[in-house]
Amino acid sequence: MLENVKIELEKEYIINSIEASLNDKLxxxxxxxxxxxxxxxxxxxxIAFVTFYHCHNNKRKIKLIYQEMFEPLLDKKIIVxxxxxxxxxxxxxxxxxxxxxxxxxxxxxxxxxxxxx
Numbered sequence: 001m002l003e004n005v006k007i008e009l010e011k012e013y014i015i016n017s018i019e020a021s022l023n024d025k026l027x028x029x030x031x032x033x034x035x036x037x038x039x040x041x042x043x044x045x046x047i048a049f050v051t052f053y054h055c056h057n058n059k060r061k062i063k064l065i066y067q068e069m070f071e072p073l074l075d076k077k078i079i080v081x082x083x084x085x086x087x088x089x090x091x092x093x094x095x096x097x098x099x100x101x102x103x104x105x106x107x108x109x110x111x112x113x114x115x116x117x
Contacts, residue, residue, distance in 0.1 A: 011038045014105055018078055021104040033069040034078070037100065045085060046070060047095045063090045070098075077101055 015034050019026050026034070040052055049070075050062050066089060073079040080101045084094040 011035055014038060014100075018100075018104045022076065022078075024076075027072070029069060030072055030076075030078075033073060034100070037079075044082075044097050044099070045095055046089055046098065047087070050089075061090075063093075066090070066093070078104060 011034075015026070015031055015038075018034065036049065036052060036056075046066060047062070050065050053060075053065055053069075070079065074081070078101055079098050082097040082099055084096045087095045089095045
């Protein structure tokens with residue numbers, strides 16, 4: 001149980017580090033999105049994120065999840081696209097591989113030992 005607490009503290013450290021780098025407050029939804037992304041190492045594509053989201057919340061359309069949870073982080077450059085995949089998420093919007101923009105994270109090895117960014 002103590003190990004889980006340490007992981008949660010690392011997530012909060014990373015989110016607070018991003019917020020401090022932006023000099024702006026993150027919304028509750030932006031914080032939740034980052035928490036989900038940091039919770040599962042396999043969440044590297046938007047569709048995988050949506051699947052994870054649906055496991056823990058009521059089902060919503062992919063387009064709504066993308067617009068409400070991803071677009072704000074993409075606009076602030078907290079999340080960056082790595083590459084498009086071959087499949088579409090909705091309409092003409094391609095699914096894509098993403099990562100957290102490391103320039104916003106204080107990647108201090110003394111503070112982040114358990115999470116891979």
